[in-house]
Amino acid sequence: MRWESEMSLAEQVRWRIGGPASRFGRVGDLVELRDALSGLEGGPLLVLGWGANLLVADRGVRAAVLVLDGAFDWIRINDSCLEAGAGAGLPALVGEARRAGAEGWCFLEAVPGTIGGGLRMNAGSADTGLWDRVIEVEAIAADGNSHRVTRKEVDASYRHVDLPADWVFTAARFELTPGDPEAVGAAHFERRRRKVTTQVYDLPSCGSVWKNPGPGSGSAWELVDAVGMRGASSGGARVAERHANFIANEGNARADDVMRLMRETRRRVLDQFGIALEPEIRFWGFDQEELASVGAAA
Ligand SMILES: Cc1cc2nc3c(=O)[nH]c(=O)nc-3n(C[C@H](O)[C@H](O)[C@H](O)COP(=O)(O)OP(=O)(O)OC[C@H]3O[C@@H](n4cnc5c(N)ncnc54)[C@H](O)[C@@H]3O)c2cc1C
Structure with a gap:
């Protein structure tokens, strides 16, 4: 992996806004990720997914920015679960679940981003987040140590997961609950239709800017x-x-x-x-x- 200097982030994020990263690199597998982490020597690290939830300052960011590429972009499906690398897209994961007729995945329809970004944001709807479907997640911390956590071990709530900020998620295993394929297809179609007709997909944005305040305060x-x-x-x-x-x-x-x-x-x-x-x-x-x-x- 080769670090690039002063790489413009505007082209890498969905909002098309922001200055450069002082160092920018794409890692293609776990070996490259470990190498990149060991080269940081305690310096700041930021992981970039699709940049669908990021505002980058006009002056840019003085940190090493890493993208998980290549071998991190994979999805596997079997009878009991869905597995994915952290660089795979949420839309691809949701598509697999839909095609398999699996229940309980339509909340993620039309949510742009990667599995890694989705785990960090606990992406989803008002009442369901990606962590609600997690069986197990793998991560590597900035010090190079590997971690493996199950859903039960993690405190995840609305757009939040209580795991160290320096963990780089690398892969995840999710539940797959068989459902009625026709009903599942219809639910996904309706969710997507509602989102693309009521939200902004034709101009660069970052989705919802503000969290919904607590119950009783409105959206x-x-x-x-x-x-x-x-x-x-x-x-x-x-x-x-x-x-x-x-x-x-x-x-x-x-x-x-x-x-x-x-x-x-x-x-x-x-x-x-x-x-x-x-x-x-x-x-x-x-x-x-x-x-x-x-x-x-x-
Ligand atoms: C049109 C539109 C609609 C949207 N609708 C929704 C919605 O319905 N629900 C919803 O929740 N969100 C929604 N979003 C926001 C966005 O899609 C999600 O937050 C998504 O999870 C962002 O993923 P990303 O890969 O782009 O993350 P990024 O924006 O690249 O990063 C977000 C955070 O995750 C961290 N991160 C990224 N990858 C990793 C990794 N491998 N390990 C550790 N940390 C990592 C980043 O450092 C950063 O802190 C929407 C956005 C748009 C543009």
């Missing part, structure tokens, strides 16, 4: 809408008319444009409803003050 999109931010723009970024929890890049949006919209939305929702919105997206390359201004923990 994040309802709050954004209620404070008049639907359709608001800053530079090339706009709060989508179609779905107020999405911010679309309409052309040459910068991370600063997105941050401005987020700050204003959060301020208004706090003032009018007393609710402190928390971002669902992840941030790379921002300082503490910038993160705090949009309610993101470091």
Whole structure:
């Protein structure tokens, strides 16, 4: 594996926004991953999936950014489970489950990203996340140690999993529950139809910007809408008319444009409803003050 310097991340992330990574590399298998980790010597490491949930700062990020490629992109299916490398796509995994007529996978229809990103984000719907289907996950920590965890050993909740930030997920095994293929196909079709007609798939975005606040507080999109931010723009970024929890890049949006919209939305929702919105997206390359201004923990 060869490190590249000052690699533009805008081309690697779904929002098409952001500056360069000081070091960038693609690892093709576990040997290359271990080599790359040992070469870090304690320096910061970030793992990039499809960048479908990332806002990268305009100034870029001073860290080694790794993509799991090649031998990490595999999916196997048998009678009792689905297995996948962390570099495989969530859409491919969901497609396998659907074709097998397996129940309980439609919550992930039309969610872009990799298995690794999906595990880190516990991607899914309001009430179901990828970890709900996990049997076992394999990871390597930045110190090179291997780990294997089962679902029961892990605290996973809405868009969160309580595992060390320096773990690189490498593979996972998921449940496969046989169902009625026709009903399964129909459920997947309906879920996809609903998502692509109500959310933003024709412009670069990162999906939902804000987490839904707790029960009784409404959905994040309802709050954004209620404070008049639907359709608001800053530079090339706009709060989508179609779905107020999405911010679309309409052309040459910068991370600063997105941050401005987020700050204003959060301020208004706090003032009018007393609710402190928390971002669902992840941030790379921002300082503490910038993160705090949009309610993101470091
Ligand atoms: C149109 C659209 C619709 C969306 N709908 C949904 C939805 O319905 N539900 C939902 O939950 N999300 C949704 N999202 C957000 C996104 O699809 C998910 O968060 C997805 O899991 C991101 O995966 P990724 O591979 O792109 O991760 P990235 O954005 O690349 O990374 C996200 C985080 O995961 C970490 N990561 C990536 N790979 C690994 C790895 N191998 N090991 C350890 N950490 C890793 C990264 O470091 C980062 O912290 C949507 C996004 C878009 C653009």
